[in-house]
Amino acid sequence: MTSGEDGADLDDLTFRRPTEADHPRVVDVIDHWWGERRMRHLLPRLWLEHFSGTSWIVEREDGRLAGFVVAFVSQDRPDTGYVHMIAAEPNRRRRGLGRALYERTFADLAARGVRRVQAVTWPGNRTSVAFHRALGFRVDDGPGTQRLYGTPAHVDHDGPDEDRVVFTRDL
Ligand SMILES: CC(C)(COP(=O)(O)OP(=O)(O)OC[C@H]1O[C@@H](n2cnc3c(N)ncnc32)[C@H](O)[C@@H]1OP(=O)(O)O)[C@@H](O)C(=O)NCCC(=O)NCCS
Known part of the structure; x- marks a missing residue:
């Protein structure tokens, strides 16, 4: 170990x-x-x-x-x-x-x-949301977002029914 x-x-x-x-x-x-x-x-x-x-x-x-x-x-x-x-x-x-x-x-x-890193994930992927938060990413909760599975997300971000949490982390 x-x-x-x-x-x-x-x-x-x-x-x-x-x-x-x-x-x-x-x-x-x-x-x-x-x-x-x-x-x-x-x-x-x-x-x-x-x-x-x-x-x-x-x-x-x-x-x-x-x-x-x-x-x-x-x-x-x-x-x-x-x-x-x-x-x-x-x-x-x-x-x-x-x-x-x-x-x-x-x-x-x-x-x-x-200087900054971005990533997106499906809001139902709670593991990915927890993981990205633990790594220091912040979740975009700005205009156009709504809470999905408990996390601010962009509805239809990647097309119909393809909602996404948008993460950003400064380096
Ligand atoms: C997301 C993923 C890459 C994390 O990999 P991992 O090797 O388990 O992550 P780590 O062990 O480095 O975890 C780092 C921290 O993230 C958080 N974390 C990771 N998995 C978590 C979970 N299931 N629940 C809550 N927090 C979690 C914890 O804070 C963890 O630190 P800790 O174990 O000391 O508490 C892995 O779960 C995975 O491959 N998932 C499927 C693919 C995926 O969804 N990828 C992300 C979207 S592209």
Whole structure:
């Protein structure tokens, strides 16, 4: 056991940059890791082709996938980073892996001049909301938001019935 900086249990894990060759195995776990929601279409191959330098894959000692994060620097707003997807294997949750992925992402983005990071999640994903709040993100509760599942959210943000909580964190 141990030892991330905050006591996380990460010693048996290897962090590396993803490659296009990782795409099939990442896509293969997505729906299951998101609680059997159909999410795999959110990660076409281009994400591992063009955003590898601000993304991470985590593998266990047996080579199986333990987690990943896909992030990028906004082309139109170079001071802003965006986290597209982040996940930890279901059997390894609450052991600091998600936090470790975000810490690496914050470092990547800060090194590229980013000052604030954004992410969105479905308001019914209470784990994601709690996780992002714990990582220091604030929830946008401004104009156009209403409370959904107890959290301020933008209704139809990503299309009909695609409500989203919008998170921002300063670096
Ligand atoms: C969200 C997710 C990445 C968190 O990964 P994780 O490795 O379990 O997170 P960590 O162990 O680093 O947790 C960091 C902090 O977040 C908060 N947190 C994480 N999971 C939580 C939960 N289920 N309930 C409440 N708080 C939670 C806690 O404050 C936690 O710190 P603590 O364990 O010391 O209390 C993981 O649950 C996951 O992969 N979920 C499915 C995919 C998903 O929804 N991704 C986010 C949307 S893109």
